[in-house]
Amino acid sequence: MSLFAPAACPRLVVKVGSALLVDAGGAIRRDWLGGLIADIAERHAAGQQVIVVSSGAIALGARRLGLPKGGRASLEDAQAAAATGQIALSGAWAELLGDRGLTAAQLLVTLDDLEQRRRYLNVAATLGRLLTLGVVPVVNENDSVATEEIRFGDNDRLAARVGQAANADGVVLLSDIDGLYDRNPTHDPDARFIERVERIDAAVEAMADTRSASGMGSGGMVSKVQAARIATAAGAHLAIASGRVERPLSRFADSGRGTVFVARPAQPARKAWLQGRLVAGGTIHIDAGAAAALQDGRSLLPAGATRVEGRFARGDLVMILDEAGQPVARGLSEYDAEEAVRIVGRRSDELEAILGHAPRTALVHRNHMVVA
CATH class of the missing domain: 3.40.1160.10 (Acetylglutamate kinase-like)
Known part of the structure; x- marks a missing residue:
C-alpha cells in the first residue's frame, strides 16, 4: 500500500x-x-x-x-x-x-x-x-x-x-x-x-x-x-x-x-x-447467549441484558459489554436508561405490561449497532 x-x-x-x-x-x-x-x-x-x-x-x-x-x-x-x-x-x-x-x-x-x-x-x-x-x-x-x-x-x-x-x-x-x-x-x-x-x-x-x-x-x-x-x-x-x-x-x-x-x-x-464515536451515555451488560447473537448480526433484545448503568436517553450511544466486562458492541439505545433498567432480562411479550405502552422489540437494534 x-x-x-x-x-x-x-x-x-x-x-x-x-x-x-x-x-x-x-x-x-x-x-x-x-x-x-x-x-x-x-x-x-x-x-x-x-x-x-x-x-x-x-x-x-x-x-x-x-x-x-x-x-x-x-x-x-x-x-x-x-x-x-x-x-x-x-x-x-x-x-x-x-x-x-x-x-x-x-x-x-x-x-x-x-x-x-x-x-x-x-x-x-x-x-x-x-x-x-x-x-x-x-x-x-x-x-x-x-x-x-x-x-x-x-x-x-x-x-x-x-x-x-x-x-x-x-x-x-x-x-x-x-x-x-x-x-x-x-x-x-x-x-x-x-x-x-x-x-x-x-x-x-x-x-x-x-x-x-x-x-x-x-x-x-x-x-x-x-x-x-x-x-x-x-x-x-x-x-x-x-x-x-x-x-x-x-x-x-x-x-x-x-x-x-x-x-x-x-x-x-x-x-x-458509530464506530468512531467516543462518548457513551451508558453501559448495557449482556449474557453469553446475547453476545453470540450480536456476533451473528442480530439485535440486542431485553432478555439478553443483565444490567444497565449510566444515564442516557433514547437515541444515545451505549456500550455493550459481555460477562467478562469486555466490549462486544456499541449502538444507539431504543430506550432511555430508566425504561431499560425496568425491562432488563424480560421477554418481549412482557414489555407492554411493564412499560404501559406498545414497546420496541429491541433494546439496541442491529441497524444502529456496530460489533467490536
Missing part, C-alpha cells in the same frame, strides 16, 4: 503534534514547518488532496501570555492560551502554504461537532467542498471553548475522526516516535519495532504506552492506537511515522520507516460514524 500515491490514496490526513511544531521556548519551528509544507505541496501537485490536523495553539499562546506549565495549569489557562495561540498558528500555516501557491482554510471543531450526527455531516460537507476547491484545510480542536468533560484531548483521535468525516483513504500521524514498539523503547533498548498491524487486538493495545516522549503533547501511544482503530474501521490506513526529521512525509515515503495499521473493509457511513 502507498499512502502517498494519489491513485492508491486520493485523500490524505496529516496530523502534526505540538512537540514537532513548537520549540521548547514556545516559538513555531518555521524551517521544519516549511519543509513539511514543501512535502504537502508536492503531494498536492501530484493530485493528492491533503487535510492537516495541527496542534500547537496552546503551546504558542502560553508563551505569548506568559502562562505557567505550558498553559495547562488550569482549564481557564488552556482556553485563554488556545484562543491566543490559534491566531499565530493559523497565520503561520496560511503564510507558508501561500508561499507554495496553496490556499489554507481554518476549521476548528469540538468533540460534539463530530459526536452529533447532523453536525458531523456539516463538518464532512465543509471538508469535501474545500478539497474540491483545491484548498488545504487546517483543522484543530477548538480548545478555547472545549471543557475537560467534552473534548478530544489529543489530536490523534481527532485526525482519525476528521479522516472518517472526509472519507479519507489514509491518515499519517507525525510523532516524536517513529512507530509502535512492543515495549517502550525509551526504557527498553531491546524493544521490537512493529512495521505492520493487520488487526488491533488486546496484544497490540498492550504495547501502547500513555506517555508522550516530549511531555509537550497531550497524547501518547494509547491515543494513537485508538486513532488507528477509528481510522481502520472507516476503511482508511493509518501510519505512525517520525516527524523529528526534515521533510518527514518524503522521508517516510522513501524509507518506509513507520508503523502502518491496515484498513478494514469500509462499513456503511452511519455505522462507521
Whole structure:
C-alpha cells in the first residue's frame, strides 16, 4: 500500500503534534514547518488532496501570555492560551502554504461537532467542498471553548475522526516516535519495532504506552492506537511515522520507516460514524447467549441484558459489554436508561405490561449497532 500515491490514496490526513511544531521556548519551528509544507505541496501537485490536523495553539499562546506549565495549569489557562495561540498558528500555516501557491482554510471543531450526527455531516460537507476547491484545510480542536468533560484531548483521535468525516483513504500521524514498539523503547533498548498491524487486538493495545516522549503533547501511544482503530474501521490506513526529521512525509515515503495499521473493509457511513464515536451515555451488560447473537448480526433484545448503568436517553450511544466486562458492541439505545433498567432480562411479550405502552422489540437494534 502507498499512502502517498494519489491513485492508491486520493485523500490524505496529516496530523502534526505540538512537540514537532513548537520549540521548547514556545516559538513555531518555521524551517521544519516549511519543509513539511514543501512535502504537502508536492503531494498536492501530484493530485493528492491533503487535510492537516495541527496542534500547537496552546503551546504558542502560553508563551505569548506568559502562562505557567505550558498553559495547562488550569482549564481557564488552556482556553485563554488556545484562543491566543490559534491566531499565530493559523497565520503561520496560511503564510507558508501561500508561499507554495496553496490556499489554507481554518476549521476548528469540538468533540460534539463530530459526536452529533447532523453536525458531523456539516463538518464532512465543509471538508469535501474545500478539497474540491483545491484548498488545504487546517483543522484543530477548538480548545478555547472545549471543557475537560467534552473534548478530544489529543489530536490523534481527532485526525482519525476528521479522516472518517472526509472519507479519507489514509491518515499519517507525525510523532516524536517513529512507530509502535512492543515495549517502550525509551526504557527498553531491546524493544521490537512493529512495521505492520493487520488487526488491533488486546496484544497490540498492550504495547501502547500513555506517555508522550516530549511531555509537550497531550497524547501518547494509547491515543494513537485508538486513532488507528477509528481510522481502520472507516476503511482508511493509518501510519505512525517520525516527524523529528526534515521533510518527514518524503522521508517516510522513501524509507518506509513507520508503523502502518491496515484498513478494514469500509462499513456503511452511519455505522462507521458509530464506530468512531467516543462518548457513551451508558453501559448495557449482556449474557453469553446475547453476545453470540450480536456476533451473528442480530439485535440486542431485553432478555439478553443483565444490567444497565449510566444515564442516557433514547437515541444515545451505549456500550455493550459481555460477562467478562469486555466490549462486544456499541449502538444507539431504543430506550432511555430508566425504561431499560425496568425491562432488563424480560421477554418481549412482557414489555407492554411493564412499560404501559406498545414497546420496541429491541433494546439496541442491529441497524444502529456496530460489533467490536
